[in-house]
Amino acid sequence: MAILRFKAVELAQNREPIKVKLPSGKVSDYFGVNVFGMEAMRATMSNDAFKKLSQAIETGQTIDVELADAAAAAMKSWAMAKGATHYTHWFQPLTGTTAEKHDAFFDIVGPGEVLEKFKGDALIRQEPDASSFPSGGLRATFEARGYTAWDPSSPAFLMELGEGKTLCIPTVFVSYTGESLDYKTPLLKAIHVVDQAATAVCELFDKDVKRVIATLGPEQEYFLVDKALYNARPDLVMAGRTVFGHAPAKGQQLEDHYFGSIPSRVRAFMVDFEQEAVKLGIPVRTRHNEVAPSQFEVAPTFEELNLAVDHNTLLMDVMEEVAERHHFKVLFHEKPFAGLNGTGKHNNWSLGTDTGKNLLSPSSKPKENLQFLTFFVNTVKAVYDNADMLRASIASAGNDYRLGANEAPPAIISVFIGEQMTAVLKELEENANVKIEKGENLYMKLGIDKIPPILLDNTDRNRTSPFAFTGNKFEFRAVGGSSTCASPMTILNLIVADQLNQFRADVDKEMNKEPKKEVAIINVLRRYIKAAKPILFEGDNYSEAWAKEADKRGLPNVKSTPLALDFLVTKKALAMYEKYNMMSKEEAHARHEVMLESFIKKVQIESRVMGDLALNHIVPVAIAYQNKLIANIKGLKDLGIETDSFKTISETIKTISQHISIIQTQVDAMTEARKEANNIEDARARAIAYDEKVKAPYFEKIRYSVDKLELIIDDEEWPLVKYREMLLLR
Numbered sequence: 001m002a003i004l005r006f007k008a009v010e011l012a013q014n015r016e017p018i019k020v021k022l023p024s025g026k027v028s029d030y031f032g033v034n035v036f037g038m039e040a041m042r043a044t045m046s047n048d049a050f051k052k053l054s055q056a057i058e059t060g061q062t063i064d065v066e067l068a069d070a071a072a073a074a075m076k077s078w079a080m081a082k083g084a085t086h087y088t089h090w091f092q093p094l095t096g097t098t099a100e101k102h103d104a105f106f107d108i109v110g111p112g113e114v115l116e117k118f119k120g121d122a123l124i125r126q127e128p129d130a131s132s133f134p135s136g137g138l139r140a141t142f143e144a145r146g147y148t149a150w151d152p153s154s155p156a157f158l159m160e161l162g163e164g165k166t167l168c169i170p171t172v173f174v175s176y177t178g179e180s181l182d183y184k185t186p187l188l189k190a191i192h193v194v195d196q197a198a199t200a201v202c203e204l205f206d207k208d209v210k211r212v213i214a215t216l217g218p219e220q221e222y223f224l225v226d227k228a229l230y231n232a233r234p235d236l237v238m239a240g241r242t243v244f245g246h247a248p249a250k251g252q253q254l255e256d257h258y259f260g261s262i263p264s265r266v267r268a269f270m271v272d273f274e275q276e277a278v279k280l281g282i283p284v285r286t287r288h289n290e291v292a293p294s295q296f297e298v299a300p301t302f303e304e305l306n307l308a309v310d311h312n313t314l315l316m317d318v319m320e321e322v323a324e325r326h327h328f329k330v331l332f333h334e335k336p337f338a339g340l341n342g343t344g345k346h347n348n349w350s351l352g353t354d355t356g357k358n359l360l361s362p363s364s365k366p367k368e369n370l371q372f373l374t375f376f377v378n379t380v381k382a383v384y385d386n387a388d389m390l391r392a393s394i395a396s397a398g399n400d401y402r403l404g405a406n407e408a409p410p411a412i413i414s415v416f417i418g419e420q421m422t423a424v425l426k427e428l429e430e431n432a433n434v435k436i437e438k439g440e441n442l443y444m445k446l447g448i449d450k451i452p453p454i455l456l457d458n459t460d461r462n463r464t465s466p467f468a469f470t471g472n473k474f475e476f477r478a479v480g481g482s483s484t485c486a487s488p489m490t491i492l493n494l495i496v497a498d499q500l501n502q503f504r505a506d507v508d509k510e511m512n513k514e515p516k517k518e519v520a521i522i523n524v525l526r527r528y529i530k531a532a533k534p535i536l537f538e539g540d541n542y543s544e545a546w547a548k549e550a551d552k553r554g555l556p557n558v559k560s561t562p563l564a565l566d567f568l569v570t571k572k573a574l575a576m577y578e579k580y581n582m583m584s585k586e587e588a589h590a591r592h593e594v595m596l597e598s599f600i601k602k603v604q605i606e607s608r609v610m611g612d613l614a615l616n617h618i619v620p621v622a623i624a625y626q627n628k629l630i631a632n633i634k635g636l637k638d639l640g641i642e643t644d645s646f647k648t649i650s651e652t653i654k655t656i657s658q659h660i661s662i663i664q665t666q667v668d669a670m671t672e673a674r675k676e677a678n679n680i681e682d683a684r685a686r687a688i689a690y691d692e693k694v695k696a697p698y699f700e701k702i703r704y705s706v707d708k709l710e711l712i713i714d715d716e717e718w719p720l721v722k723y724r725e726m727l728l729l730r
Contacts, residue, residue: 001617001719004232008721011327012226012729017268018326022275032281034082034158036075036167044074057152060192068120068150075156076105076118079167082158087118087167089126089148092183094134094594096484098313099173101128102166123169124150134597136590138179145176151184154310157280170310179587183486184306186582190493191305193580197500198351198359198375204507204517205371209353214493216308217348217473218485219299220315221290223331224266225726230329232721235609239602240333240398240482243610243699244618246707247339248724251293258291265326266296273315273322274298280318282311292340293727302348302473305493309485312345332482335401337723338703342402343481347488350473351375351496361472370518373428373525374503379474380415381528382499383467384535386491387413388556388567390467390476393491395564395595397602399480400691403559409466409478411564412550412557414537416465422538429529432522464541490582498576503528561599562687568592596683603690607674610702611667617719618706619660625713626656656712659705666705670698 023030032039042050049070056063063071079087088100103126107117126148133146154170173182180186191214198212230236235243252258262270270287277284286299298319303311316332323330335342351359357368359375383390390413394403403411417425427433466478479488503524510520534553539546550557558564567573569592577583583591629649636642677689710718 001232002621002717005719005721005725008226008228008232009725009729011228012725015226015265015327017264018272020268020272020275022271023279027278030275031278031283034160034279035281036078036156036158037281040078041071041074044078045070049074053152060153063124063150063152065120068124070120071152072118072120072123075123075167075169076116079158079165080105080116082165083160084158084165084167086164087122087169089128089150089171090168091128091148091171091173092313092484092486093173093181094136094183094591096482096598098317099128099133100166100168101126126171128173133173133181134594135175135179135181136593136597138175138177138181138586138590146173146181147176148173151188151306153188153304154307155281157314159280179590180583183484183490184309187309187486187490187493188306189580189582190490190497193582194351194493194497194500197497197504200504201374201378201500202353202359202371204374204504204521205367206353206355206357208355209357211354212359213352213354214305214489215302215350215352216305216485216489217300217302218308218312218479219286219297219344219346219348220312220332221295221297221343221345221481222319223292223295223336223343224269224323224328225294225331226729227324227327227329229721229726229729233726234613235606236329236331236336239606239609240331241336241401241606242338242723242726243606244613244703244706244710244720245338245723246710248722248727250724250728251340252291255291257289257293257295260289262287262289262296265328269323269326269328270296270298272326273319276318276322277315280311280314282315282318284315290341292337295341295343302350305349305489309489312485334396334398334480334482337727340727344402344477345479345481345483345485347476347479347485347492348470348473349476349489349492358472360469360474370521373424374521375500376421376469377425377525377528377532378499378503379496380417380535381532382492382495383413383415384532385499386495386572387535388558388570389491389495389573390488391556391558392564392567393488394476394478394480394483395561396480396483397561397599397606398482399478400559400561402480403478409464410541410547410557411559412541412547412555413466413478413535414541414546414550414555415474415535416468416538417536418469419538421469422536425529428522429526432526465537466541494576494580494582497580560688560691562596562684562691565592565595565599565687566684568595593683596687599687600677600683600690603695604674606699607670607690607694610699611671613720614663614667614702614706618709619663621717621719622656622660622709622713625717626653626660628714629653629656652712656709659709662705663702666698666702670694670702673698 038054041053045053049067052067053071055061056067086102086104088102090098090100093099105116105118128146128148148171151170151172156167156169159166159168172180172185172188174180174185194214195212199209202209202212233242235241274284283301283303284298285301288297290297300311319330332343353359359372362372363369391411403409466476468475468477476488476492479485506524507520510523511517514520514523534555537546547557569588574585574588577588629652633646633649673693677686677694680686680689
């Protein structure tokens with residue numbers, strides 16, 4: 001292993017940036033060239049078919065067989081003209097990754113004869129094996145049939161990374177008996193219900209609004225590690241994170257990496273994956289260094305929510321593919337390196353109307369401001385009433401390492417709204433006044449003649465808040481870096497829809513007592529503000545004082561995934577799913593089971609990797625080094641040489657022995673605890689056992705001794721690539 005380590009380090013040190021040639025100096029010249037969007041549809045379909053298909057996509061109407069045939073023919077023509085030989089239904093099963101099964105664009109039409117074909121029925125539906133994907137018991141091994149079905153609202157695209165080109169068609173994934181087996185199906189339903197609920201509320205302010213569109217801009221954080229160094233770390237390869245590794249002397253304490261100059265190899269990688277993303281219509285705009293060494297971020301422009309989720313999932317695939325040709329590995333795990341900032345996926349969410357109005361953007365016009373406050377307050381109220389469900393939506397084995405650490409929001413869900421909005425809500429609650437000022441008070445004058453006044457936002461930022469208002473949107477910062485955006489966005493849109501429906505009912509009821517609509521709306525909002533105040537917090541979410549205060553306020557603080565996931569199957573949650581036809585009780589419990597099993601398997605893999613590395617790599621090296629020290633003392637004594645260093649060397653030998661003993665006993669105990677956990681039939685109880693009986697008692701103890709040995713054992717003999725090598729060699 002030590003030989004492998006030094007070979008990997010040598011390779012990493014000698015890498016040169018790969019030259020990347022852009023198709024054009026202007027992004028607009030190649031944006032979306034690999035997307036079967038409106039321009040491609042118009043160019044390959046008859047005018048009548050194009051109008052019908054574009055209208056069906058816009059309104060969500062059912063696409064008939066004849067129109068599907070026309071769409072399939074156009075897609076085939078467009079894709080084959082670009083060199084595609086295969087097509088696939090691209091879907092997002094409950095594995096948390098993407099899946100695809102490629103089929104060729106031809107069929108046998110006679111003896112020795114083939115013909116390029118792609119019909120509407122192949123576009124609309126395919127049949128992957130449903131039993132081989134997580135289903136939580138909805139599908140048995142012998143019940144294999146499942147269906148992928150075309151989602152016309154997300155355009156087909158051409159994947160040309162690697163060998164060959166494939167037409168990818170975004171789809172939902174359901175079982176033979178109709179249950180959803182993916183993340184997209186419930187997301188689409190949540191988008192639909194928030195559209196209906198928000199449109200009904202908009203009618204109180206603007207009769208011209210016919211549709212409300214949920215939007216999302218997910219900021220994606222990630223680490224980059226040289227491929228050779230990555231391959232020399234079995235824990236990274238198998239678990240996605242380092243289970244051992246002492247902190248380097250220089251980590252992120254100087255705060256010099258954040259927004260610093262981007263290393264040349266990294267910059268080449270960024271330019272490369274960005275051009276591939278842009279070709280796929282993914283509007284990536286921002287790149288920068290993040291806080292930790294070798295940590296970076298990419299952020300897109302806002303898009304319609306379903307498309308944004310697809311694009312984020314696709315972007316992760318693209319980044320991994322492009323990283324290969326730059327000899328990098330992308331790490332999306334929430335906490336790949338102990339003691340350094342973890343990886344999040346900040347979900348910037350808002351609601352917009354088909355008339356072009358952002359419903360979460362303040363205005364200087366009183367009528368528009370009342371509308372803004374309506375959606376603002378209802379979102380806060382929805383989060384307050386359903387903080388437990390939001391917490392569950394971001395629960396995962398990886399995120400448990402990140403949430404509550406020194407750089408990530410805690411497991412306590414709270415809302416930050418800023419000084420100005422706090423004052424606005426106070427004024428509304430106490431005096432029934434709607435007053436949002438825009439003027440001189442929003443300018444920061446620096447007192448430097450050459451620098452113009454800075455226009456301030458209507459709120460500061462709070463990086464410690466899990467759910468923060470940032471001026472014209474809410475930022476859900478607690479989402480994990482490797483997770484799909486679909487799960488938290490499904491829950492968020494569902495609870496907001498439910499709250500908006502309640503608001504509309506409350507306003508209608510209030511108008512029976514107070515006929516003036518504006519007064520009725522304000523009366524309801526005042527009650528909501530008073531009720532939801534416990535969720536509002538402007539301070540440091542990392543502090544112990546906040547944890548105590550949150551407990552007084554009755555806010556849930558569930559730190560482990562197995563317990564947090566319970567919130568997805570409470571009576572309240574199940575009733576909400578049923579109310580909006582999101583999913584059945586059986587589907588909800590099945591998803592709960594899938595998430596529990598995912599947690600179990602990830603902790604199990606980490607435990608096995610930890611045991612293997614500790615006993616097969618670390619302990620033998622420690623014993624060998626210990627024997628060298630013993631031989632050194634013995635040799636000196638044989639020569640009649642005695643020095644003061646004997647005591648120091650003897651203490652070192654004892655220290656090594658103690659750590660070896662701890663590692664061996666703790667790994668053995670951990671293995672037995674794992675065996676006991678595996679014998680538990682109930683998935684929830686087994687997950688809790690893995691969390692409380694396997695991970696909690698042993699992971700940190702074993703790691704502590706291994707990391708101490710890293711500081712003692714000769715660097716030439718240490719088998720694992722060290723943090724300083726992975727993080728600082730770029």
